[in-house]
Amino acid sequence: MRYLPHTQDDIARMLRLIGAPSVDALFASIPEPLRLKRPLELPAPLAEAQLLEELRALAIKNHPQSRATGALVFAGAGAHPHYIPSAVDALSSRSEFYTAYTPYQPELSQGTLLSIFEFQTMVAELFGMAVANASMYDGASAAAEAVLMARRLTGRSRALLAPGLHPEYAQTCVTYLSGMPLAGGGSPIARLPLSANGLTDLAALREGLAAGDVACVLVQTPSFFGTLEDLAPIAEATHAAGALLCSVTTEPLALALCKAPGDAGADLAVGEGLGLAGPLNLGGPGVGLFAVRDKRAVRAMPGRLVGETVDSQGRPGYVLTLSTREQHIRREKATSNICTNHGLFALRLAIHLSLLGKTGFEALARQNLAKTVFARDLLAEHGLRPRFPGAPFFNELALAVPGGDADAVVRQCARRGVVPGVALGRFFPELKDTLLVAVNETHSREDLIRLAKSMKTIA
Amino acid sequence: MSTPETKSLLVQEAPIFVQSTPGRSGASLPALDVPAVDVAALWPAALRRERLPELPEVSEPEVVRHYTRASLWNFHIDKGMYPLGSCTMKYNPKSADAAAAIPGLTMLHPYQPEDQLQGALAMIHELEGYLARIAGFARVTLQPSAGAHGELCGLMLIRAYHEDRGKRRSKVLIPDTAHGTNPASCTVNGFSTVPLATSELGYLTPEAVKAVLDDDVAAIMITNPNTLGLFEERIAEIAELVHGAGGLVYMDGANLNALLGRFRPGDAGVDVMHFNLHKTFATPHGGGGPGSGPVGVGEKLVPFLPIPTVEKRADGSYALDQERPKSIGRLRAFLGNYGVMLRAYAYIRELGGEGLKQATEMAVLNANYLRASLRELLHVPFPDRCMHEVIASDHDLKATGVTTLDIAKRLMDYGFHPPTVYFPLVVHGALMIEPTETETPQTLDCFVAALREIVDDARQSPERVKSAPQSTGLGRLNETLAARKPKLRFGGEE
Numbered sequence: 001m002r003y004l005p006h007t008q009d010d011i012a013r014m015l016r017l018i019g020a021p022s023v024d025a026l027f028a029s030i031p032e033p034l035r036l037k038r039p040l041e042l043p044a045p046l047a048e049a050q051l052l053e054e055l056r057a058l059a060i061k062n063h064p065q066s067r068a069t070g071a072l073v074f075a076g077a078g079a080h081p082h083y084i085p086s087a088v089d090a091l092s093s094r095s096e097f098y099t100a101y102t103p104y105q106p107e108l109s110q111g112t113l114l115s116i117f118e119f120q121t122m123v124a125e126l127f128g129m130a131v132a133n134a135s136m137y138d139g140a141s142a143a144a145e146a147v148l149m150a151r152r153l154t155g156r157s158r159a160l161l162a163p164g165l166h167p168e169y170a171q172t173c174v175t176y177l178s179g180m181p182l183a184g185g186g187s188p189i190a191r192l193p194l195s196a197n198g199l200t201d202l203a204a205l206r207e208g209l210a211a212g213d214v215a216c217v218l219v220q221t222p223s224f225f226g227t228l229e230d231l232a233p234i235a236e237a238t239h240a241a242g243a244l245l246c247s248v249t250t251e252p253l254a255l256a257l258c259k260a261p262g263d264a265g266a267d268l269a270v271g272e273g274l275g276l277a278g279p280l281n282l283g284g285p286g287v288g289l290f291a292v293r294d295k296r297a298v299r300a301m302p303g304r305l306v307g308e309t310v311d312s313q314g315r316p317g318y319v320l321t322l323s324t325r326e327q328h329i330r331r332e333k334a335t336s337n338i339c340t341n342h343g344l345f346a347l348r349l350a351i352h353l354s355l356l357g358k359t360g361f362e363a364l365a366r367q368n369l370a371k372t373v374f375a376r377d378l379l380a381e382h383g384l385r386p387r388f389p390g391a392p393f394f395n396e397l398a399l400a401v402p403g404g405d406a407d408a409v410v411r412q413c414a415r416r417g418v419v420p421g422v423a424l425g426r427f428f429p430e431l432k433d434t435l436l437v438a439v440n441e442t443h444s445r446e447d448l449i450r451l452a453k454s455m456k457t458i459a
Numbered sequence: 460m461s462t463p464e465t466k467s468l469l470v471q472e473a474p475i476f477v478q479s480t481p482g483r484s485g486a487s488l489p490a491l492d493v494p495a496v497d498v499a500a501l502w503p504a505a506l507r508r509e510r511l512p513e514l515p516e517v518s519e520p521e522v523v524r525h526y527t528r529a530s531l532w533n534f535h536i537d538k539g540m541y542p543l544g545s546c547t548m549k550y551n552p553k554s555a556d557a558a559a560a561i562p563g564l565t566m567l568h569p570y571q572p573e574d575q576l577q578g579a580l581a582m583i584h585e586l587e588g589y590l591a592r593i594a595g596f597a598r599v600t601l602q603p604s605a606g607a608h609g610e611l612c613g614l615m616l617i618r619a620y621h622e623d624r625g626k627r628r629s630k631v632l633i634p635d636t637a638h639g640t641n642p643a644s645c646t647v648n649g650f651s652t653v654p655l656a657t658s659e660l661g662y663l664t665p666e667a668v669k670a671v672l673d674d675d676v677a678a679i680m681i682t683n684p685n686t687l688g689l690f691e692e693r694i695a696e697i698a699e700l701v702h703g704a705g706g707l708v709y710m711d712g713a714n715l716n717a718l719l720g721r722f723r724p725g726d727a728g729v730d731v732m733h734f735n736l737h738k739t740f741a742t743p744h745g746g747g748g749p750g751s752g753p754v755g756v757g758e759k760l761v762p763f764l765p766i767p768t769v770e771k772r773a774d775g776s777y778a779l780d781q782e783r784p785k786s787i788g789r790l791r792a793f794l795g796n797y798g799v800m801l802r803a804y805a806y807i808r809e810l811g812g813e814g815l816k817q818a819t820e821m822a823v824l825n826a827n828y829l830r831a832s833l834r835e836l837l838h839v840p841f842p843d844r845c846m847h848e849v850i851a852s853d854h855d856l857k858a859t860g861v862t863t864l865d866i867a868k869r870l871m872d873y874g875f876h877p878p879t880v881y882f883p884l885v886v887h888g889a890l891m892i893e894p895t896e897t898e899t900p901q902t903l904d905c906f907v908a909a910l911r912e913i914v915d916d917a918r919q920s921p922e923r924v925k926s927a928p929q930s931t932g933l934g935r936l937n938e939t940l941a942a943r944k945p946k947l948r949f950g951g952e953e
Contacts, residue, residue: 228506
């Protein structure tokens, strides 16, 4: 086997030094009745050429978006694809980054540490926050960790979720808190009802906060329905009740144009960098983002942090810091159990944001918005109307389909090579008529016209 | 024995923001082929950003040079040995990277119709089956993103199992040799932990378990081989005891690389275990992640697995099952770290069952070879046997003032990443050394030779060891300063 260097001579020499008669003898501490006495039931080994053939055979059973085959995908819903420049792949696949371990030994890890320090800076900038951590697994687990952090900071137990929070994020919060039910039983996670405009209803929020036991409110913007929340009045109501506001952003590109959550009064901000960090890869790995507005809260944060310091000769350098919050030091008293995070995708996001830069990031966001406005107008001509009229949007549209069955529309368009979006009935029974259409810079004008036409033939 | 030359050309690299020049950009955007829009006409002022985020303004060549220069400051597995105990830093096959870069496998949206994802779902289903058969479980969920996420998942399954039987149990037994994630995962899950002392021989005993076992114990968490590198010989007896008291057995699978093809945890009474695909199955660590932490379970925990599961229908097609009424729910969005799963799938397919078994055999051979070589050099608290990793300590060097940390830093000057240090906590000044199977015996000899020189220096010229490293770009970093005055971003006001 090509990854194993040992020759028979090597093995014999090593066994002699060890003083063992055979390799089998090295496993003598496994009690006899527990030893596996038959081969593992796995497919036969493959040479590299055969292996890659097998995987290409799997690949042709999938339908990725492709100019060559004409397959077009307008699905977003928390996984928003963007074009990833070649330099991102070239740099992040350097084995210096890719095959390195967690930077616990700073003298051997300055490359990783510097890039994470940059990542923390960029994420804090996007959200308008003081400090961001070195990444979480994904946006959903980051949201759940934000709830846990808010409970630590406030000493309160409950969390309120805005109606526009990604349903899988809401499920994740409920699952994470399943071991911490309320004193009278029941989940500490409650969801505010879906309002007529899909946004957070201030009266419902105030009512939810009235008991004074809410640790935090989670509000997604742009929401799961693509619409923008005005965080400032939500922050005011939340703070008036002594709770913390956590913003959630599954499409950080919106932050080029949208008011930064920190500037609008959010105390915590979490998000998902998947679409800007890599190919969608069926939804993972991406990178969970986590930031706090008040740097005094940093000691209650989950996850790793990189800080600047100096070496023995006073030269600047970087280390993992404030690790007394973490599981390997604090064990059962840690702020979180997270250890391995999504560092490589934090690096990829930092490289992509560096390439885009201040102006490119804004220009990319403007393109997304312009194409989405164009798509909205085009689809309106074919009878698709905004499900939440009047609400401002970024690059995703919740549209009511003619005939009322969005799932049927998806199935029929898919037969024509177009995935027109995500039918929302699977998440919200009351939104069976709603199609969530995500548009981005990779969609040309012709693509958008084709999307609209694929609707027309059905209607 | 010669040791590698470690001098290299390193360029001091400041954060990329320092290079920013207003007006520069490395963006490549298509010409806008639809009418431009005025954001101010679309959105009210309250929603609009007033100040652009301060991203760097640099051209593509500057970005490439910056990150290339930064990367050269890293040690990595392609460059040298990483004997990090319990981290299993083995070679990452390039074929797995090639497999995971096939566009038809990667450019997939998780909410595309299932009939467009049949290749991806087939891979997930197959990989689940491989892992289940490797470790002896009924089913495996691939959703958790890392080992600690898998622990969280496993503990939730345990909680759900007990609650389904109408009982709330609040305690989890954890040996004093356990990884820090074990007790942390219990706390995050609302369990209290009861520490279990390891015997003088380094093992967990049924007697120690019996002494604290009662009907409030939800589970025991066992790492096997334990973090002293020893196989828990009485695991089956302990499992029987815990089961007898109505509890479950969780095994931390971080050290599974010692067991492939030799022992299946499910056969010894283990009810739930997490795998680390980024350890045992050779996927890269990426400078800290992403990993993947699948969780295998016996029959009685299957109903509680996270949603969705991937099921094979009678017609041979694959589908997601979201309707599992007893499921714990979900631990993240979408299906898990599919990009990592693809690499592990490729690794298992390339090696097959016999290849995996050989990998384990050579990993254990390498560790034992180091054990036999090191025991004349350093204090080895369990000198007679080990599985995939061996523990040494600075115990015999007390008089010299040289500590485990100094040894670790000095190893860098010889071109080696240090071992895991000061863990497990039960061995004072521990050096936890896991060579893995992909290192040659010659590399192991170099490692031992380096340690021999370090030990000699510790006795004769300790300052040489205490002032290490000298051949890295920077000397020892001041971690106290970093924690006392945290500066966590460029240009912050801290």
